[in-house]
Amino acid sequence: MGACWGKILWIDLDTSTSQVEEISSHVYRQYLGGYGLGVKILLDNQPARIDPLGPDNILAFVPGLLSGTRTFFSGRYMVVGKSPLTGGWGDANSGGSLSPEIKACGCDGIFVRGCSQKPVYIHVTETTVEIKSAEHLWGLDTFETEDKLVAELGPGIKVATIGPGGENLALIAGIFNEKGRTAARSGLGAVMGAKKLKAIAIRGKKKVPVADPALLTRANKAIALPLQFNLHQVEKVIGDAAKTWVLPPLLRRRIDFKPTVKMVVSSLKEHGTGAATAISVESGDAPVRNWKGVGMVDFPWKYSSKISDKSTEPYVTKKYRCANCPLGCGALVSVNNGKYATKETHRPEYETAAVFGSNILNDNYEAIIKANDLCNRFGLDTISTGSVIAFAMECYERGIITAEDTGGIPLVWGNADSVIKLIEDIAYRQGLGELLADGVARASKILGHGSQEYAIH
Ligand code: SF4
Incomplete structure (x- = not known):
């Protein structure tokens, strides 16, 4: 075998x-x-x-x-x-x-x-x-x-x-x-x-056995075919397709027009999984304000578009792909100046942009890059870390967590500086980080005072 x-x-x-x-x-x-x-x-x-x-x-x-x-x-x-x-x-x-x-x-x-x-x-x-x-x-x-x-x-x-x-x-x-x-x-x-x-x-140096190399080559070719397109080609396909509506129906039927798959593929190639962050916020797919918010109301397009697709481009330094991946949805990014300056690091994935963006009402993409980098360095899951911080922000808003608990840090919506500090505290279990290091469910059980109502897990 x-x-x-x-x-x-x-x-x-x-x-x-x-x-x-x-x-x-x-x-x-x-x-x-x-x-x-x-x-x-x-x-x-x-x-x-x-x-x-x-x-x-x-x-x-x-x-x-x-x-x-x-x-x-x-x-x-x-x-x-x-x-x-x-x-x-x-x-x-x-x-x-x-x-x-x-x-x-x-x-x-x-x-x-x-x-x-x-x-x-x-x-x-x-x-x-x-x-x-x-x-x-x-x-x-x-x-x-x-x-x-x-x-x-x-x-x-x-x-x-x-x-x-x-x-x-x-x-x-x-x-x-x-x-x-x-x-x-x-x-x-x-x-x-x-x-x-x-x-x-x-x-390792061993070569993994392949039972039928010719079949594998054919399978790879079939997989790679829909991946050949880039975003500009897709836009052209759409433009051309629009013209076809004036063509006779017989001719139209001869055109292989499947732009949706190609669009998804080319967006992923260009912007990674963060290609659709803003659309996900708008459509209600991405979490907003600890899952209680409504994208169009609490984090409308003028904010969500700042942490999504084209807005992330200026930070990209290099493309990145996993082994044997013909698509390559990854990229490395860096922030050269300012308080969120970050050396070359992996681009935040969609989930990371959502939890450190819309879920805490933060539209600063540089802060999201920093938060992602810190989680990667300290060894924390960005999804759980962003989620537990959003939970803490809601508890702070409702007076369940106080300034005394946070060491004076105002844990208010959109305060990216407090997030950066909390990530380190969680990794080292210090201050409020001791409570948050074990995730939303456990934190709400320990906190009590009705916080379970705001614990999304
Ligand atoms: S294999 Fe890696 S680079 Fe390729 S699409 Fe998946 S996550 Fe992206």
């Missing part, structure tokens, strides 16, 4: 040992890779009712089934485990180029159980598995950790790491690779922190 190796790697941090388990081909046929393989292995091996932050929780890094082959859009990996945030199934996924590297080590997933007594990182190649001390990395942010490991292990090493958020067991912490590609959701960064696992560092 192509695309997989038929084996997974187990690492036990209690005993500092590793072993390989053979997986039969029918498991792949039934469950594929990624989440499917992850859930099958966890179901077979993980007892019920375990503590998600205890040694029995299995944390797994599982590439999609076709990752490591040339298949387009196959460059993502999944992280799975029991979520400490919800107490249920936890999963998150991330792009970049780490996923094919796991496959190039000759395994279809890395499954970690146990808890180390001291900080460690796992170094995997196609021939070796090492559990090494991470005492020198503990306390560093995700960017610093990646830089250190690349310096230590050599260029080409791929790193997935936690930041201070995960180390401090913030239940809204994620796992980060390539300084901003993020397996953000479910609080799995806290699971890594509880295991004292600072990072995994991967470098």
